[in-house]
Amino acid sequence: MIVSQMSVNSKGEWEASSAKAHGLDADLALVFWSDTDETAVAAAVEALKTHCPRAILMGCSSGGVVSGRTFLENAMVATLVSFQETRLESTATRLKDHADIRDMCRHLAASLSHAGLTHVFVLSDGLVINGCALASGLAEFLPPGVGITGGLAADGERFERTAIMHGSVIFSGGVACVGFYGERLDIGEGSRGGWLPFGPERLITESHGNVLLELDGESALKLYERYLGKHAKNLPASGHLFPLYLCEAGGSNWVVRTILGLDRERGALFFGAEMPLGATVRLMRGNMDNLLDGARKAAELARRGDGDALAMLVSCVGRKMLLKQFVEEEIDAVARVLGPRTTLTGFYSYGEIGSDEAGTTCCLHNQTMTVTVLREQE
Template sequence: MKINQLHMNSAGGRITCPSAETPRERPLALVFWSDLDEQGVRNAARMLRESCGEPVIVGCSTGGVIQGGQLFENALNATLVTFEHTRFETVSAMAADHPDNRALGRHLGAALNNEGLVHVFVLSDALTINGCALAAGLAEALPSHVGVTGGLAGDGERFERTTLLHGCDIFSGGVICIGFYGDRLRVSQGTRGGWVPFGPERLVTASHGNALLEIDGESALDLYERYLGKHAKNLPASGHLFPLNLREVGSSVWVVRTILGLDRERKALFFGGDVPLGSTVRLMRGSIDNLLDGAEEAGKAARPGEGKALAILVSCVGRKMLLKQFTEEEIEAVAEALGPETTLTGFYSYGEIARGIEGEPCCLHNQSMMVTVLQEIC
């Protein structure tokens, strides 16, 4: 497995492949960008295609780009991976072509050839697709032994438009899946949070899908505004600092949900995943030390064996909002846990897709650091 990384800032410029050697197989190019106009991203994709062996290009907009041990904004980064013993294929679909997001996930899972499939990495629009339903559909369609990880695209702290890149096409309202095939690919994964619940347990008394209307009979928006105080004027962005811990009826598993939007007329909050009626919820808050510890634990859980490896980090933009100038310390904590032979790429997201800590099926997480490590075995 050969890995090369390229970088372009907001000033643009020519992207040149670091090696003049034309690979035998088309490389995979993972492209993540932050605060760049769409035409600039298209131009970068065309340059990659022309100068880097016509790679298969897949990527998304973000709330910040991870490359190496650093965070980049107003920039585009591309990681080119040329596999020696692993095959991959990509499929994409639009939500508008399916009755619901769960059906969208089932369609994507069925579109991938299952023979030899070992792992699926997912990139999804965040603002028009329910990541919880998408993950459930994928889990239903894919064999149980196939791992699924990925993330929802980001848009900084604006929450206006999130986009995907497939080839040289940029679009919203869709999902891209990368399927990896072969018995020489080792995939490890770790997902951890670091947020701490506070206050009493409360009951969801009115909701619809990912729209939370009432908690304990009170308007969800009113309750959040009371708890957030001066931060309430910056909703929905400030809601990332106070995510919701949720446990569905009949389950012992707690998951984290974060706010992606609101409707003041309905006094509703829209979350990155479903908030089922009857669920038990608690507000959460974080500290810098707790979030850094969580990132380190995610890195340790995904640590590869000896040799070169690629780690794709997907961390929630809410963590970045709380960590501020300490954000790179989160990335460095993961890098140190993974070891010096692992190359890092990734992005800050509006949601993370992965199995749970106790091995639960693939689901949507919020406010977590998710690490996926790909390593070919010699």
């Protein structure tokens, strides 16, 4: 496996950002950008196609880009990967072309060959697609035992429009997937948060799908505004600092959910997944030490030996907002665990996709560091 990285300079041109630059033989180009005009992104993608004509090109907009041990904003980075034995396939589609998300997942799964498929990395629109339904739908239609990781594209702290790139096409309202095939590819994944619940448990007393209206009979928006205080004026972005810890009625598995939007007239809060009626929730908050510890644990779970490897990091915009100028600390925490022969790429997201803490079910996470490591066995 050979991994190299490139970035777009101030002139809009690609330049190598690692010593072992390559391109013509690259099989995969993962491209992430932050605060970059979409016209400029499109032009850069066309130039990248010339540099690595054989590669599957896939990427998304973000709340910040991971390149090696560095966190970048106002940037566009490509990570090029050449495999020795691993084969790749990719597919993409828009939700509007299907009856519903489940039908879209059926189409995506059917578009990838199933023989020899070991893992699927997925990138999704972060505002239009229900990430929880996407994760469960892919798990339903892909063969048993196939790993699924990825994340939801972001738009910084604006929450206006997110974009996916597949080939030379940049689009919203859809999903792109790349499938990995072969017995020599060793894949590890880990996902951990570090946020802590506080305050009383509350019951969801009115909700519709991913729209939360009432907690314990009180307006959910008003309750949030009371807890957030001076931060309330910056909703929905500030809601990432106070996610919800949720457990469905009759269940025992707790998940983290984050606000993606709101409607003040309706008093409604919009999340990236269902907010089931009767579920129990608690507010959460974090601190830097807990979040860094979560990043380390995610890396420990994903680590695969000492050989050359690629690590795809998907961390939440909310973690970046809390860590602020120390955001590179969590990237460095992952890098120290994985070692110097692992190249890091990734982005800050509106949601992360990976296995639950038990490692049995693919689901949507919020506010986690999710790490996927790929290493070809020698």
